[in-house]
Amino acid sequence: MTSTKIERIGIMTGGGDCPGLNAVIRAVVLKSLKLGWKVFGIEDATEGLIDLDYRSPFGNRWLGPEHVDQILTKGGTILGTSNRSDPFRYVVEQDGKKVETDVSDRLVANYKKLELDALISVGGDGSMKIAQQLGELGLRVVGVPKTIDQDLGATDYTFGFNTAVQTATNAIDRLQDTAASHDRVMMLEVMGRNAGWIALFAAMAGGAHVCLIPEIPYRIGPIVEAIKGRRKSGAPFSIVVVAEGAKPHEGEQSLAGPQELGAMPKLFGAAFKLAAALEPHLKLDVRVTVLGHIQRGGSPTQFDRILGTRFGAAAVDAVAAGKFGHMVALRTPTIELVPIDEALANERRVDPVGQLVQTAKDVDICFGD
Ligand code: F6P
Numbered sequence: 001m002t003s004t005k006i007e008r009i010g011i012m013t014g015g016g017d018c019p020g021l022n023a024v025i026r027a028v029v030l031k032s033l034k035l036g037w038k039v040f041g042i043e044d045a046t047e048g049l050i051d052l053d054y055r056s057p058f059g060n061r062w063l064g065p066e067h068v069d070q071i072l073t074k075g076g077t078i079l080g081t082s083n084r085s086d087p088f089r090y091v092v093e094q095d096g097k098k099v100e101t102d103v104s105d106r107l108v109a110n111y112k113k114l115e116l117d118a119l120i121s122v123g124g125d126g127s128m129k130i131a132q133q134l135g136e137l138g139l140r141v142v143g144v145p146k147t148i149d150q151d152l153g154a155t156d157y158t159f160g161f162n163t164a165v166q167t168a169t170n171a172i173d174r175l176q177d178t179a180a181s182h183d184r185v186m187m188l189e190v191m192g193r194n195a196g197w198i199a200l201f202a203a204m205a206g207g208a209h210v211c212l213i214p215e216i217p218y219r220i221g222p223i224v225e226a227i228k229g230r231r232k233s234g235a236p237f238s239i240v241v242v243a244e245g246a247k248p249h250e251g252e253q254s255l256a257g258p259q260e261l262g263a264m265p266k267l268f269g270a271a272f273k274l275a276a277a278l279e280p281h282l283k284l285d286v287r288v289t290v291l292g293h294i295q296r297g298g299s300p301t302q303f304d305r306i307l308g309t310r311f312g313a314a315a316v317d318a319v320a321a322g323k324f325g326h327m328v329a330l331r332t333p334t335i336e337l338v339p340i341d342e343a344l345a346n347e348r349r350v351d352p353v354g355q356l357v358q359t360a361k362d363v364d365i366c367f368g369d
Contacts, residue, residue: 006319008038010111011063011120013077014045014085014127018148018160019300020308021077024122026068027312035320039063040114044080045123046087046130049107052114072305075163075297081123084262086130091262098261108137118319122146124158125344128327132340135325142318143327143340144311148296151195153346154338155329159304159311164191164295165201171291172206172239178287179237185227185278185286189271191295192243193264196350198295199243200357203365209238210366212274214245214253215350216357218368223274224281226366236284242271310335 011028013021025041032039042048043059052060059080061067071078084091087104111119118140121131124147131141145152148164168190179186188208190198196213203211210226212218227238244267247253256268275286300308307330314328314335326337350357357367 006035006037006117008040008114008116009118009120009319010040010042010049010114010116011079012042012045012048012122013079013081013146014121014123014130015081015083015146016124016148016296017076017081018146018296019075019163019298020159020304021079021081021122021146022068022071022074023159023300023305023308024144024146024312024315025063025078026071027309028120028316029063029068030065031313031316033065035316040116041067041079044085045082045127046085046107047082049110050085050087050090050103051106052110072309073299075299083126083264086126086262088130088133089262100261104134104137107134108139111139118142118324120144120315120319124149125152125347128152128340128344131327132325132344135340140319140322140324141340142315142324143343144315145327145329145343148198149192149195150197151193151348152343153348154327154343156332157303157307157330159300159307160296161197162303162307163298163301164198165205166301167295167298168198168202168241168291169205171289171294172202172208172241175239175289176207179239183236183284185238185240185282185284187240187242187271187275187286187288189242189244189288189290189292191291193245193267195348196243196246197348199241199246200350200360203241204356204360204363206239206241208241208365210240210368211360212240212242212246212270212368213350214243214247216352216367216369217247217249217251218274219249220277220281220368222366223278223368226364227278227282227284231284238284240271240274242274244268244270246270246274248273248277
């Protein structure tokens with residue numbers, strides 16, 4: 001199978017952490033060692049490759065079986081991660097001001113200094129874009145997709161999503177108790193920047209009554225009607241699930257403030273904004289819970305452990321076969337390879353008129369449209 005001579009590979013995890021990253025690292029290390037390769041664990045995404053002494057002596061390290069024993073069940077990533085370490089737009093301070101600069105030459109030099117034959121980059125769309133750019137500079141990179149948002153079109157599922165949905169569903173189950181006991185409207189804000197998958201799946205699994213997602217801008221009228229309608233039919237409480245990226249019709253997403261250099265815009269306040277708009281129309285108490293990063297942590301579900309393991313092993317196969325510039329993807333039931341540029345061009349969004357939304361509407365979930 002081997003068409004490329006491989007002796008030493010690097011692995012890094014980039015972007016927001018998510019459950020299942022350690023399953024990937026474990027599979028990459030165990031399979032690579034079987035092939036007689038050495039695996040260099042790079043600390044905090046590209047940070048450890050831009051600066052080889054980054055966090056020394058606790059950062060970068062050659063990985064052995066002892067490093068990956070018992071990590072399968074753990075959330076987060078043993079390698080650390082960063083969503084602000086784009087080497088092509090690296091933020092540094094110059095004369096007291098933050099500016100972006102290209103440090104990719106440092107990264108390439110360190111890759112050569114370590115005598116790496118290939119790199120496995122685990123991350124979301126941002127990390128895949130960096131992987132593609134590094135490929136253009138001659139690095140041999142294979143991508144592994146991750147995101148709890150489930151917004152990469154090239155793969156049926158990304159690991160992390162299943163665990164995040166389970167966490168959000170558990171939260172709804174608990175909120176149902178208080179909502180029913182106090183006759184309240186309980187709102188749960190979940191993650192989902194531009195894609196409402198977590199909100200939709202959790203709303204369906206948790207039996208919510210309203211679900212607002214970025215793909216379907218909402219109006220207050222239909223939401224008030226849905227909540228009042230439940231009250232008239234003898235159910236004086238409601239559960240509302242709001243994706244952080246949900247926005248009103250002809251309105252904008254709720255942001256925390258001006259965007260920091262080198263960082264994504266910070267979404268903040270979607271559910272509070274909705275609660276303030278709803279309250280005057282309802283004679284009910286409204287309470288807001290923001291689930292936030294609780295969705296990103298915790299032990300991965302069996303689905304995410306298995307998918308992470310399959311992705312890690314397939315990434316090693318891809319390196320052995322010389323399939324650089326490709327990303328592993330689940331095309332049920334098999335793991336396949338897709339060119340990274342194709343994967344980047346394909347975002348996965350909830351189809352507002354698709355079967356899933358229709359089924360949700362069939363069981364009386366209101367989308368505010
Ligand atoms: O992309 C995953 C995600 O969880 C988004 O849904 C969310 O907006 C973002 O990460 C939050 O990232 P940070 O860790 O920078 O707050």
